Amino acid sequence: MAMNKLIEIKNLTVSYDSKVVLNNANLSVVENDFIGIIGPNGGGKTTLLKAILGLIQPTSGQLVFSETMKNRGSDIGYLPQVNKFDNRFPISVFEVILSGLARQESWRSGFVSRDKKRVEAIIHELGIEKIAHKPIGELSGGQMQRTFLGRALISDPKLLILDEPDTYVDNQFESELYRKLKELNQRMAILLVSHDVGTISTYVKSIACVNKELHYHRSNIISPEQLASYNCPIQIITHGSVPHTVLETHNHNL
Amino acid sequence: MLELFQYNFFNNALLAALLSAISCGIIGSYIVSRRMVFIGGGITHASFGGIGIAYYLGLNPILGAAVFAVLSAFGINYFTQRGNIRQDSSIAIWWSLGMAIGIVFIAITPGYSPNLMSFLFGSILTVTQIDLLYMGALSVVVALLFLLFFRVIVMIAFDEEFARARNLPVQLFNYILMALSALVIVASIRISGVILVLSLLTLPQATANLFTKRFGPIMIASIVIGFLGMFTGLIISYYTDLPSGATIILVLTSFFGIGKIMLWGKEQLPFFK
Numbered sequence: 001m002a003m004n005k006l007i008e009i010k011n012l013t014v015s016y017d018s019k020v021v022l023n024n025a026n027l028s029v030v031e032n033d034f035i036g037i038i039g040p041n042g043g044g045k046t047t048l049l050k051a052i053l054g055l056i057q058p059t060s061g062q063l064v065f066s067e068t069m070k071n072r073g074s075d076i077g078y079l080p081q082v083n084k085f086d087n088r089f090p091i092s093v094f095e096v097i098l099s100g101l102a103r104q105e106s107w108r109s110g111f112v113s114r115d116k117k118r119v120e121a122i123i124h125e126l127g128i129e130k131i132a133h134k135p136i137g138e139l140s141g142g143q144m145q146r147t148f149l150g151r152a153l154i155s156d157p158k159l160l161i162l163d164e165p166d167t168y169v170d171n172q173f174e175s176e177l178y179r180k181l182k183e184l185n186q187r188m189a190i191l192l193v194s195h196d197v198g199t200i201s202t203y204v205k206s207i208a209c210v211n212k213e214l215h216y217h218r219s220n221i222i223s224p225e226q227l228a229s230y231n232c233p234i235q236i237i238t239h240g241s242v243p244h245t246v247l248e249t250h251n252h253n254l
Numbered sequence: 255m256l257e258l259f260q261y262n263f264f265n266n267a268l269l270a271a272l273l274s275a276i277s278c279g280i281i282g283s284y285i286v287s288r289r290m291v292f293i294g295g296g297i298t299h300a301s302f303g304g305i306g307i308a309y310y311l312g313l314n315p316i317l318g319a320a321v322f323a324v325l326s327a328f329g330i331n332y333f334t335q336r337g338n339i340r341q342d343s344s345i346a347i348w349w350s351l352g353m354a355i356g357i358v359f360i361a362i363t364p365g366y367s368p369n370l371m372s373f374l375f376g377s378i379l380t381v382t383q384i385d386l387l388y389m390g391a392l393s394v395v396v397a398l399l400f401l402l403f404f405r406v407i408v409m410i411a412f413d414e415e416f417a418r419a420r421n422l423p424v425q426l427f428n429y430i431l432m433a434l435s436a437l438v439i440v441a442s443i444r445i446s447g448v449i450l451v452l453s454l455l456t457l458p459q460a461t462a463n464l465f466t467k468r469f470g471p472i473m474i475a476s477i478v479i480g481f482l483g484m485f486t487g488l489i490i491s492y493y494t495d496l497p498s499g500a501t502i503i504l505v506l507t508s509f510f511g512i513g514k515i516m517l518w519g520k521e522q523l524p525f526f527k
Binding site for chain 2: 053054055072073074076078080085086089090091092095096098099102135137138151
């Protein structure tokens, strides 16, 4: 099966003022990718996502979008870190999900009833009928994540980008979320930033490590090389019939 | 009470109250939701500089206030984004700078300025035809903007980054709404004065927010609550001879108190059943 490239990131460098946050990153995302992005805090993970979303201008390098990704706005579904939201803002779950349908071509006209049907379908798919008309201030962490996942999914994106969806949620939600993502991966590529390396490596197809540099190979096994040269604070994970974690040989006296 | 409506000044005051309720109800909901109330405070006080200069030059004070309000609104933004000054400091700078300029120019203006107090504390009963025209035009512009672009405005207010990822004209809307906020504040200075005007943009919203947690209903309810508050305040101030601006604020505050008690009562209800 030939895989269509959705995005090709070429020699991407991003700096804030004179501080280089992301240096010469290369990555291509194909149709059915499920890439976990790991790396230390401040290592440039969120910066990479924001560059892909067009929220920050790269200092140098290129982002090449395929023909199928012409409309970057709605072809990418984005779930930001939910802690940045003002949860006293007067808006309901339904309205948040609906806002995911705003498009540049139609921002003047508002929304039509067809859009509302679509929101109802998404609400049903995510099983959040009961909270559909609640203000976001009354939601739990998991309900909040579901709501923003709904907003990301409603435009039927070809690429789903998630920034730490596994924070502020309990274990049960986390495993439900990953099951859902696996299902979604049948119809869209997924880029997922996480700090929970142990869990994601059992779900994602490949892992990219970002620590100013981006290190990536098409496998979900984290190589010693990724650990050593990129200083990623992680364990080595391998996969077998029994899920297990293998730590690289290390000196306990250190 | 009916004889009140025979007076031209009273009808003008009522019309001013209605127009102000509309523009403050809408813009106030936006300001409160975005947590920009303190910016509103900075703009309000900075506009006093414009009032002072207009006095000195013999121009319409509201015109001076409008220019200063818009300038300070953009100035606060500019200082914060480019000047690397934290937002609250930037607000404080414009706040006191405007007041200082106003005080200096009023001091060097020959003669006594009898209307000065009306700008500090408001005087809805002396509202002029020109004021009404200005307020009317502004209410129409604000209402039209929100009618046409309601979803986009709420979306940008709620999650600016997501709106930018969607290629929506975020900066354009931010600037338009900033300028309109400044102009609405200036228009309402007539009613409650520089010192009290902020509550016209926050008290109705806080009261509405007790009963609904959605942007649209808060906006509509704020318009109604704001008008009822101004109407009641006007009547009370007429019969008690108290300053109208302050009376209106006290009425609006008591509306909030009543709302709180109603909510509390509703919570207690099951115990009495």
